[in-house]
Amino acid sequence: MDPEGVIVRIAGQQDEQYAEAISAETERSAIERGSGISQRPASCIIQKMREGKAVIAISETGEWAGFSYIEVWSNGEFVSNSGLIVSPAFRGSGVAAGIKALIFELGRQLYPDARIFSITTGLAIMKMNARLGFEPVTFNEITRDAAFWEGCRSCVNFNILESKKCKNCLCTAMLYTPPVMRKSCKKGKSPGTRTTNHT
Numbered sequence: 001m002d003p004e005g006v007i008v009r010i011a012g013q014q015d016e017q018y019a020e021a022i023s024a025e026t027e028r029s030a031i032e033r034g035s036g037i038s039q040r041p042a043s044c045i046i047q048k049m050r051e052g053k054a055v056i057a058i059s060e061t062g063e064w065a066g067f068s069y070i071e072v073w074s075n076g077e078f079v080s081n082s083g084l085i086v087s088p089a090f091r092g093s094g095v096a097a098g099i100k101a102l103i104f105e106l107g108r109q110l111y112p113d114a115r116i117f118s119i120t121t122g123l124a125i126m127k128m129n130a131r132l133g134f135e136p137v138t139f140n141e142i143t144r145d146a147a148f149w150e151g152c153r154s155c156v157n158f159n160i161l162e163s164k165k166c167k168n169c170l171c172t173a174m175l176y177t178p179p180v181m182r183k184s185c186k187k188g189k190s191p192g193t194r195t196t197n198h199t
Contacts, residue, residue: 003094011054039154065090134174
């Protein structure tokens with residue numbers, strides 16, 4: 001269910017007008033909170049919109065209220081739902097939960113055999129992840145794709161991650177394993193592909 005006065009939907013080219021504002025708010029929020037949010041340039045946001053791999057929340061008056069997108073890692077073995085950001089005017093209204101639910105559903109539709117992972121310092125995100133079936137894991141259980149960890153370079157906590165050789169940081173890693181993979185693992189079969197949430 002969408003938050004009152006806000007529509008949460010898959011983003012498209014018509015939403016490119018919001019890319020600069022989303023990018024700027026992501027950077028501003030990271031500085032303000034001094035927490036682990038890596039920067040997302042507007043070009044990256046636009047690309048995800050064009051690929052149909054992003055979710056946006058828009059108010060009845062045409063303001064952007066929130067955003068998140070999907071990234072694929074390790075040749076489709078993992079997927080991450082990344083860059084979750086909510087505009088200050090809409091925080092505390094259920095927008096984040098609405099976006100989180102839809103980006104999770106989109107990831108499952110596009111990559112049904114992948115594992116979904118999320119790394120975050122935010123307690124609210126951890127609670128949302130838990131409701132969706134994510135479980136806390138070590139960093140060794142999520143993607144080892146160097147490009148993923150390179151994306152953390154703009155995070156204020158990157159020096160900690162680097163000093164720990166990408167095995168530990170202030171973020172908590174959480175992982176969702178699709179039912180089909182849980183069954184195959186119980187039978188002793190090697191898992192296929194996996195999906196990720198990076199927020």
